[in-house]
Amino acid sequence: MLFNTQARGSVSYVTGSHSAKFGFNRNFNVFDDRIGPSDPTAMQFRFSNGVPNQLTLFDNPRRRLARTYTGGLFAQDSWIIKRMTVQGGLRFDTSHSFFPEQVIGQTRFVPTKIEIPKTEGASLKDVTPRMAVTYDVFGNGKTAVKMTLGKYMQATELFWFGELLNPTLRIATSTTRSWNDANQNFVPDCDLLNPAANGECSAYANQNFGKNVFSQQVDPSILSGSGHRQYNWEWTASVQQELMPRVGLNFAVFRRTYGSFLATDNLATTSADYGQFSVTAPSDPRLPGGGGYTLTNLYNVSPAKFGLTNYYLTSDKNYGDAQKDFWTGYDLNVNVRAVNNITVSGGLSVGHQTKDTCGLKQLVPEFGGTVSGQTLGESDPWCSRHEKFQPQYKGIASYIVPKVDVLISGSFQSVPGPVLAANFNVPNATVQQTLGRPLSGGAANILVNLVEPGQLFGDRINQLDLRFAKVLTFGGTRTNVGIDLFNSLNVNTPTTYNQTYGPAWLTPTGVLPARFLKISAQIDF
Numbered sequence: 001m002l003f004n005t006q007a008r009g010s011v012s013y014v015t016g017s018h019s020a021k022f023g024f025n026r027n028f029n030v031f032d033d034r035i036g037p038s039d040p041t042a043m044q045f046r047f048s049n050g051v052p053n054q055l056t057l058f059d060n061p062r063r064r065l066a067r068t069y070t071g072g073l074f075a076q077d078s079w080i081i082k083r084m085t086v087q088g089g090l091r092f093d094t095s096h097s098f099f100p101e102q103v104i105g106q107t108r109f110v111p112t113k114i115e116i117p118k119t120e121g122a123s124l125k126d127v128t129p130r131m132a133v134t135y136d137v138f139g140n141g142k143t144a145v146k147m148t149l150g151k152y153m154q155a156t157e158l159f160w161f162g163e164l165l166n167p168t169l170r171i172a173t174s175t176t177r178s179w180n181d182a183n184q185n186f187v188p189d190c191d192l193l194n195p196a197a198n199g200e201c202s203a204y205a206n207q208n209f210g211k212n213v214f215s216q217q218v219d220p221s222i223l224s225g226s227g228h229r230q231y232n233w234e235w236t237a238s239v240q241q242e243l244m245p246r247v248g249l250n251f252a253v254f255r256r257t258y259g260s261f262l263a264t265d266n267l268a269t270t271s272a273d274y275g276q277f278s279v280t281a282p283s284d285p286r287l288p289g290g291g292g293y294t295l296t297n298l299y300n301v302s303p304a305k306f307g308l309t310n311y312y313l314t315s316d317k318n319y320g321d322a323q324k325d326f327w328t329g330y331d332l333n334v335n336v337r338a339v340n341n342i343t344v345s346g347g348l349s350v351g352h353q354t355k356d357t358c359g360l361k362q363l364v365p366e367f368g369g370t371v372s373g374q375t376l377g378e379s380d381p382w383c384s385r386h387e388k389f390q391p392q393y394k395g396i397a398s399y400i401v402p403k404v405d406v407l408i409s410g411s412f413q414s415v416p417g418p419v420l421a422a423n424f425n426v427p428n429a430t431v432q433q434t435l436g437r438p439l440s441g442g443a444a445n446i447l448v449n450l451v452e453p454g455q456l457f458g459d460r461i462n463q464l465d466l467r468f469a470k471v472l473t474f475g476g477t478r479t480n481v482g483i484d485l486f487n488s489l490n491v492n493t494p495t496t497y498n499q500t501y502g503p504a505w506l507t508p509t510g511v512l513p514a515r516f517l518k519i520s521a522q523i524d525f
Contacts, residue, residue, distance in 0.1 A: 003030040017080040024073050031066035031163055042108045043192075045179075048425060052181040053444035055188055055201065056174060057209065059110045064168040068097040068121070070156060076130075083136040091128045095156040095229075097121030099166050109193065114212045116168065122161040122223040126153055128231075142242040147235075154230040160218070160262060160313065161229060170216040172309075175209035178202035178442040195307075202442035207307040216264070219314035228315065232258045238331075246337040251330075254351065258325040263316040265364045268308040274299040274365040274378060277435035279426050281450045286506060287422065288451065295448060297358070299365040299378035300431070306440035322359035327351060341402065346395020346412075353454065358383040379446050387454030390416035407469040410488075417458025417494070422450035424501040450501060461493045463512065477525040483517065490515035 010023030046054035076089035098120050105113040130150035137143040156162040163169075179188050180200050190199030195210075197203045208215045222228040238252035277298050284291040316323050329351025336344040361367055361383045398409035425445040428438055439446055469482040494508035 001032045020077045022075050026071040029068045034063050036061050055179045056176050057109045058174045065100045066163050068162050070095045083139050085134040087132040089130045093126045095124045097162050110210045119167050121165045126226050144240045146238045149235050170214045172206045172209040172215040175204045175206040215309050216311045230260045232256045246339050248335045250333045254329040256327040261316040261323040265312050266366050267312050268310040269305045273302045273305045275435050295381040297381045303440045319363050323357045325355045327353045341400040344397045348391050348393050350389050350391040352387040352389045354386050356384045382452050410466045412464045414462045420456040421499045422501040424448050424450050459493050464488050480522040482520045487515045
């Protein structure tokens with residue numbers, strides 16, 4: 001639950017060719033989250049072809065508390081100099097967080113209560129500039145060139161400088177352990193509170209589970225001062241042209257470059273503690289190129305270091321700025337404003353992202369991303385990702401029928417389908433062929449995404465929505481009657497897919513809602 005208190009104010013100074021504005025804002029957020037059990041037993045089971053192979057243990061239910069203060073001062077100015085308008089702004093941001101006294105434990109898998117005293121969070125200060133220039137090329141208001149440049153900071157409340165610094169999140173709240181159901185009774189015959197291997201269960205994958213030990217330490221040097229929050233510089237350039245009265249064309253180019261990344265290093269291990277292996281994708285016409293390709297950059301921690309964690313969050317600058325991330329996009333739009341009762345707006349937008357973390361992964365093999373919500377880390381082969389350009393087409397149009405004053409309008413969108421993964425549970429026997437030993441922790445398999453993110457997409461989603469509206473007046477009342485037809489073409493394009501590689505891979509698990517009609521009326525009197 002979130003409680004938010006805000007205060008803000010501003011003052012402006014305006015003349016014929018000059019305007020300035022100064023202001024402030026202040027936010028106070030109170031987080032009080034009560035996390036219930038993911039399962040009444042506080043435990044989940046994983047099966048492979050109906051055979052149990054893994055347990056996940058949780059410390060739920062639990063509660064976490066947080067307090068964050070954010071605020072800013074800003075100044076902006078705008079000058080009109082003949083045919084050019086120049087704008088500039090500067091913003092000073094502050095953020096501070098702390099966490100009241102909290103309690104974890106007295107649950108099934110954390111029977112001893114863990115008391116955490118009040119803990120300070122982050123205290124950050126940043127200054128960000130923004131600027132823009134607009135130039136009327138011919139002085140007739142029909143052709144304009146615009147450029148903008150600005151720096152934008154990542155919000156702090158829900159990230160590592162805010163809620164994620166909460167001690168209750170930095171203490172291990174769950175762990176997995178491999179399970180060999182030898183007697184096939186579907187009951188883990190072992191002492192679940194014993195973190196060491198016993199009975200049918202292997203050791204905890206996280207030996208800190210249930211202990212008053214931070215699994216995630218944070219570099220104190222990034223918790224105060226400036227220049228630590230993730231940011232992006234955005235540069236845009238655009239041209240606007242009036243083709244004829246009330247008809248305009250706009251073309252724009254965008255470039256975003258991200259920086260000040262964070263990196264997580266398990267100090268309990270070194271890069272020498274990770275064995276490298278490769279996986280050959282199955283031959284399958286559904287995979288890129290028909291499959292059969294080899295995935296490298298896969299790692300597995302040594303059995304001697306399995307389950308040992310001492311994660312340390314710090315700036316990637318300590319590893320030589322080993323992450324790079326940028327996005328490039330293009331927009332083309334046409335607008336027709338009220339020409340013969342017709343209004344039309346639409347165009348296309350296309351962009352792609354490039355991200356490279358390979359330099360960091362060589363130094364920190366356990367570093368990685370996520371697939372379908374599961375953190376891959378050492379088993380993520382895609383440290384270099386180059387998305388394909390995927391255009392989006394969107395448009396809206398409306399027409400007012402003369403004499404009867406009936407509004408007919410519609411919107412159309414054609415967007416790429418969801419990004420697809422092929423999450424392949426590679427058997428232990430297959431991994432051994434290149435790793436030279438079994439997987440650590442007695443794992444029966446390891447999850448590997450066979451498809452580079454941003455390269456394989458679901459079916460394109462095309463949707464047309466229509467609306468018919470009429471205003472009726474009776475005496476002193478005014479009634480607006482509307483009929484909306486959603487998904488008027490009644491297409492059933494998949495919106496979600498089974499992304500676990502196997503016979504059912506890419507089977508749709510959700511489709512666009514079927515065509516439906518909504519009738520509405522608003523009466524004003």
